[in-house]
Amino acid sequence: MTAIYERELDSQLNGLTGYVFGALMLLFGGIYVMAIHLEGAVDFTTVLASLTFIYLIGIPLLTMRSVAEERHQRTDQLLYSLPLSMTKIVLGKYFALVTVLAMPLAVICLYPLIVNALATSGAIPLKAAYGAMVGFLFLGMALTAVGLFISSLMESVGLAAGACFLVMLLLYFLTPLTSYISSSALTSFIAFTVLAALLGVILWRMTKNGAFALVFAGVLEGALGVCYALFRGKFGGLFADVVGQLAVFDRFDSFTYDIFDIRSLVYYVSVTAVFLFLTVQSMERRRWAS
């Protein structure tokens, strides 16, 4: 695992993307800190809340090459033939990406101290600032796992970057988007029905087993129908709620209210674990149909 980690880190630091990510983060971090504190406010958490926007571009940049490039260069065959488990390979890559992610954040950690040293009136509450910093890092880690997974699905780096950017964009604007979803029970039911059918299709594409996918989707649809018949009242607004749960970016908001939100951290760790697991599965699947 260390070998994979070191190589991935090396390739990130020898390429441009790691530096572009760091530069973006530091540049906008600097601008936001200056802008907000020039107005006389002493609030570091809003700086970080604004900076989450940089993840929209930063995460695709950081993760696009991780697996897609290996596939493109055919070096993935080496990874498959090495006496290492796929989990170790994926974790090695992931931690290398997190290291690159954490580098500019470590520099940003100095900003509150600098502001406090120079400030003539008021000081940034450091506890809240560093609590939010932890939340910011965990958000980045969760998004990195999502980006790694997307990269593992793609053959080309450009495609991986594009797809990742779209997903980040969707996640970023998910909450405003959910407000457009009608909250009637029927809409929720239809949305879930379509989702179950889609899951069936994805399963069919992945396993190439039509009968299995059909049974799976059928059972799911049946269960949905029964649930709808029994608890119609509960379906009102349920789809919007479920989609709202996926709003990764919004989980950061509680940190801006000076709350060190353990639940958000657990949420980020869960998202990370799920997507790392999916990445391993997507890499393993290549073994079956390359």
Add this chain to the structure above:
Amino acid sequence: MIEVSHLTKRYGSRTAVEDLTFTVESGVVYGFLGPNGAGKSTTMNILTGCLAATEGRVSIDGFDIFEQPIRAKARVGYLPEQPPLYMGMTVREYLAFVARAKGVKIPALDKELERVTAVTGVGEVADRLIRNLSKGFRQRVGIAQALLADPPVIILDEPTVGLDPLQIVEIRELIRSLGRDHTVILSTHILSEVQTVCDRVLMIHRGRLVASGTLASLEEQFAGKVTYHITVKAGLLEAREALEAVPGVLEVTAGETGADRCTLAVSVSDPGEDMDERLSFALSDRRIPVLRLEREQASLEDVFLALTQEADQQNAGKAGKGGRRHDGDL
């Protein structure tokens, strides 16, 4: 060392490898021979754990590649058809990475790198970027990578493709020298490569094993089919009559016919040494001058062509009876 039993790989409805069973003994250089698209790379990818099989078992040194992949893979060094090289690394960095990933500990790393670079002769380019290397050196780096951590089995997928003649000779010498203390399987569609490098042959056609054994045994199987090419200064009828009278001659076919000379192909059932003499005496008895008399032994090429045609005919026969077959040709 390697046991493959009833290995089958299907891609959807297309069968790339079908019911492949063979055993590889240790310390022998095997040539995995077959035309392009016969399923060589697929088989090698399965043997090295890069690809899952639809059916069948592969065990390497007693470890099942699907059930104990880590232990099985630790015993195999693999050079895929396209060497998996990181272009942005130097040779030394790349080999150090692979060695570490294969579990070579840091104290032993320098020694291991030294050993492998010495064997493959990549020492002089150790500090150059792989991107800037020639194809021959890239291939060597690929082989060096396979040798790291000293696995007992080395699997090389078409290691000489795309190299210039000098590089081909060098790589073949390298493979021969590896054969002294490793089990080597190399795939190729070049027959002469098998003849110069390998001890044993596994012939594969359309995903099926059509023949296996030592070179000598394969040629012997077809030794009955000895053909003489004879050019005489005489009329065709006269020469044919003389040759057909010789005991042991199966068939005389006419080749080129000139103004005063003709060429005949004579297939004989008894390939004994005195056949040369009997044929030439038969002609000289009738005062027919022999201009050329050449004995043609079935070569590996003939064996290969004969086997693949046989397999094709069988396939065609089965298809004709209504049983549709999917074969592994691309």
